[in-house]
Amino acid sequence: MPDPDVFRSGFSGASLPAVTQWCAERVEDAKTILVPFAGSGRDIAAMAGKDRTIVSFDTQFYSRAIVEGIFAAETAETNVDKIHYTKGYFYENPMKNMDERCAGFIDWVGAHGTLYDKACMGSAVVRSTLMGRMTQWYANVEQLYLRFLRNRDSNVKYLNLPGKFVHHEGSFFDIQPPFGPFDLMQVDPPKVIVGSDIYSANYNGMNRALGGENDLPKWGWREVLPRFRNLMEVDVQRTLFFYVSGVRPDYPEVFKLLEQYGEIKEEDTFTHQGRTDYAVHLRRKDV
DSSP: OOOTTOOOOOOTTOOOHHHHHHHHHTOTTOSEEEESOOTTSHHHHHHOOTTOEEEEEESOHHHHHHIIIIITOSSOOOOOSSOOOOOOHHHHSOOBTOOHHHHHHHHHHHHHOOHHHHHHHHHHHHHTBGGGSSSBBOOOHHHHHHHHHHHHHHGGGGTTOSSEEEEEEBOTTTOOOSOOOEEEEEEOOOOBSSSBBSHHHHSHHHHHHHTOOSOOOOOBHHHHHHHHHHHHTSSEEEEEEEEESSSSSOHHHHHHHHHHHEEEEEEEEEEETTEEEEEEEEEETTO
């Protein structure tokens, strides 16, 4: 049975609890893990362990706040004692239906909150939008504050997780310090629904409001396979690769690419609300 206590952030791209459990069960004895797309941090929390180092990347500031402000932090540091307001990115560029009070509160946390505050606010923001898709706002400031407080309380259990966390705020493909070899790489990439990913457009406002310095880069469907090839060339013994149906390029094409780079140890599928999630356990051919 999936672990009901899996880390939850409200992030629309978070993996299914069953997929996260599948991931955690296959870490085995890996001591060094590369995560080029940190996302919601759910799988990072599940893979954490004593004497284990997880090196992660993501262009979203929200991911950094989760990894550094929660998983790697010893205490839940907060600057929020009540609802405060300031004029920042969301005040000037509100989401559809977002009122000035909500915008002002988010902007205040982005300007004055701790990393822990920003991680909790990020989840509250996602949960305050239509179906968590970050397209339309559905909350007043009191509801937003209540969600923030609930996140602040519930995230305490994920503080100071075992192991070491090294996070890079930026694209794996742009920021490549000397690293490797790795025992394991976990890949849950952005998904291209039509012509581009959903994150660069829908999450960019929150990224800037919480403190991200750059706009989120777009993923076009023609760029996906070349980037996957770059990932497969990383010096790593095993890879856990996750994908989903209904995106471009489709799963058979991605699976064909994976076969070129390693031996498929396992392939599993998980169904959820009309979609299929795919999980592939790959071992390098030369190991």
